[in-house]
Amino acid sequence: xxxxxxxxxxxxxVDEALSLLAxxxxxxxxxxxxxxxxxxxxxxxxxxxxxxxxxxxxxxRYIRQDxxxxxxxxxxxxxxxxxSALLAQHLSMMPQAAGMIGDPQVRNxxxxxxxxxxxxxxxxxxxxxxxxxxxxxxxxxxxxxxxxAQDFFLxxxxxxxxxxxxxxxxxxxxxxxxxxxxxxxxxxPASRFAIVGCAAVVQVSNGTCSHxxxxxxxxxxxxxxxxxxxxALEGKAATAENIAxxxxxxxxxxxxxxxxxxxxxxxxxxxxxxxxxxLSAVAG
Amino acid sequence: xxxxxxxTINGKKYTSQVEPRQLLVYYxxxxxxxxxxxxxxxxxxxxxxxxxxxxxxxxxxxxxxxxVDGTQVTTVEGLAKNGTLHPIQEGFRQEHGLQCGFCTPxxxxxxxxxxxxxxxxxxxEIRHALEGNFCRCTGYHNIVRSIQWAAKKxxxxxxxxx
Ligand SMILES: Cc1cc2nc3c(=O)[nH]c(=O)nc-3n(C[C@H](O)[C@H](O)[C@H](O)COP(=O)(O)OP(=O)(O)OC[C@H]3O[C@@H](n4cnc5c(N)ncnc54)[C@H](O)[C@@H]3O)c2cc1C
Ligand code: FES
Ligand code: FES
Numbered sequence: 184x185x186x187x188x189x190x191x192x193x194x195x196x197v198d199e200a201l202s203l204l205a206x207x208x209x210x211x212x213x214x215x216x217x218x219x220x221x222x223x224x225x226x227x228x229x230x231x232x233x234x235x236x237x238x239x240x241x242x243x244r245y246i247r248q249d250x251x252x253x254x255x256x257x258x259x260x261x262x263x264x265x266x267s268a269l270l271a272q273h274l275s276m277m278p279q280a281a282g283m284i285g286d287p288q289v290r291n292x293x294x295x296x297x298x299x300x301x302x303x304x305x306x307x308x309x310x311x312x313x314x315x316x317x318x319x320x321x322x323x324x325x326x327x328x329x330x331x332a333q334d335f336f337l338x339x340x341x342x343x344x345x346x347x348x349x350x351x352x353x354x355x356x357x358x359x360x361x362x363x364x365x366x367x368x369x370x371x372p373a374s375r376f377a378i379v380g381c382a383a384v385v386q387v388s389n390g391t392c393s394h395x396x397x398x399x400x401x402x403x404x405x406x407x408x409x410x411x412x413x414x415a416l417e418g419k420a421a422t423a424e425n426i427a428x429x430x431x432x433x434x435x436x437x438x439x440x441x442x443x444x445x446x447x448x449x450x451x452x453x454x455x456x457x458x459x460x461x462l463s464a465v466a467g
Numbered sequence: 468x469x470x471x472x473x474x475t476i477n478g479k480k481y482t483s484q485v486e487p488r489q490l491l492v493y494y495x496x497x498x499x500x501x502x503x504x505x506x507x508x509x510x511x512x513x514x515x516x517x518x519x520x521x522x523x524x525x526x527x528x529x530x531x532x533x534x535v536d537g538t539q540v541t542t543v544e545g546l547a548k549n550g551t552l553h554p555i556q557e558g559f560r561q562e563h564g565l566q567c568g569f570c571t572p573x574x575x576x577x578x579x580x581x582x583x584x585x586x587x588x589x590x591x592e593i594r595h596a597l598e599g600n601f602c603r604c605t606g607y608h609n610i611v612r613s614i615q616w617a618a619k620k621x622x623x624x625x626x627x628x629x
Binding site: 184186187188189190191194214217218221222224225234236238262285286287288290291292348373374375 | 486487510523525530577580601
């Protein structure tokens with residue numbers, strides 16, 4: 184399969200990337216790891232006039248502490264995140280989720296910025312970033328803005344990214360001491376995309392759960408935070424009964440995806456099972 | 468409009484004019500006659516097209532030739548030195564790690580990525596490292612043994628993978 188013709192530009196800096204995007208006035212696409220875009224180009228689902236390659240912009244590839252946040256450059260690969268000691272220390276669900284994406288070849292080149300810009304409902308980063316209270320930093324020729332992950336992911340392959348705008352950074356507040364996080368996933372056996380992926384963050388102090396965050400990938404047409412599960416456990420004792428009761432509330436009141444891997448009722452069941460596994464891992 | 472790229476492949480520098488849409492695997496196979504990287508699925512799934520880019524295993528059917536401008540690429544053709552098989556290749560021979568051989572170059576390049584990062588992998592780690600490579604013949608057991616053979620050989624001889 185051969186893509187349609189396009190021009191190729193490799194940007195050396197964020198400014199250069201933004202001006203290249205502006206020059207092409209909506210007809211250029213950003214190329215990062217290419218592991219969602221190139222398959223789409225090969226199928227000619229997408230036929231942009233130009234690609235602007237940002238993968239080698241060194242200023243977009245870092246994972247560092249920035250005050251009480253961890254800042255991740257958009258061009259950081261899944262492998263960079265899987266092997267980050269800083270993230271392993273503060274938010275272990277990040278390296279854990281990264282290590283479950285696709286396969287080693289995909290993790291070597293696929294990037295977090297590309298994944299969230301693509302917003303595949305079965306991708307792993309969206310739900311993880313919701314549970315992490317992440318902010319997404321966006322930059323365009325007219326300036327910078329920052330959105331809560333909740334306001335960035337708008338639906339099925341849909342985000343708040345505007346034409347000509349780049350995801351430049353993901354910012355994650357460092358959780359309070361005693362907070363644990365996990366990502367548990369039921370993978371599609373061939374691609375390893377999430378049929379159900381559950382990210383959970385809980386702080387347990389003196390046996391009581393607080394700061395409960397539970398978010399899903401793969402279950403609905405977009406990632407979502409599951410307020411019913413969170414409310415059911417917030418302020419409660421970290422016991423197996425309370426975890427089971429909270430997990431039983433999972434995936435209520437949302438539209439559930441259905442395909443030949445998992446029908447609606449089976450997916451709902453999996454969401455409850457994976458919520459229980461995730462909560463047991465962080466609060467059990 | 469074609470673009471000029473310069474890339475070092477198996478230690479040799481190539482400068483070529485390529486169309487931006489040309490996939491790396493076709494650049495290797497058709498422009499340079501390096502036919503070691505195979506096209507199995509052409510949809511990023513099977514790993515038969517795996518090559519190393521700056522030491523990292525990547526599927527060359529999902530990479531544009533323009534993306535490797537200025538990098539070092541290693542294909543299976545670059546592993547044997549002076550007519551002697553690379554220890555990973557020798558491992559596949561000793562442990563009967565191939566039947567039809569179609570998946571083998573990709574398996575070997577994924578093994579090279581693994582052994583650079585993890586010189587003494589467990590069986591489970593080897594199996595995880597091969598998640599992006601499909602074999603339709605062997606059932607994987609002998610591929611795992613081949614990589615164990617290579618890991619042992621590389622350690623005994625204190626040799627670098629690349
Ligand atoms: C075999 C296979 C298995 C996979 N399995 C999984 C899996 O299990 N879980 C999972 O989550 N993903 C999986 N993926 C997807 C993979 O993680 C992709 O790498 C990722 O979705 C896209 O990142 P990228 O850097 O490759 O982006 P690209 O493919 O380069 O870009 C994707 C889209 O985002 C845009 N874009 C890229 N970067 C930016 C930016 N910084 N700002 C604005 N727009 C941008 C592009 O224009 C394009 O529209 C898999 C992919 C393959 C091929
Ligand atoms: S041919 Fe590239 S992954 Fe199958
Ligand atoms: S040996 Fe035939 S596909 Fe692996």
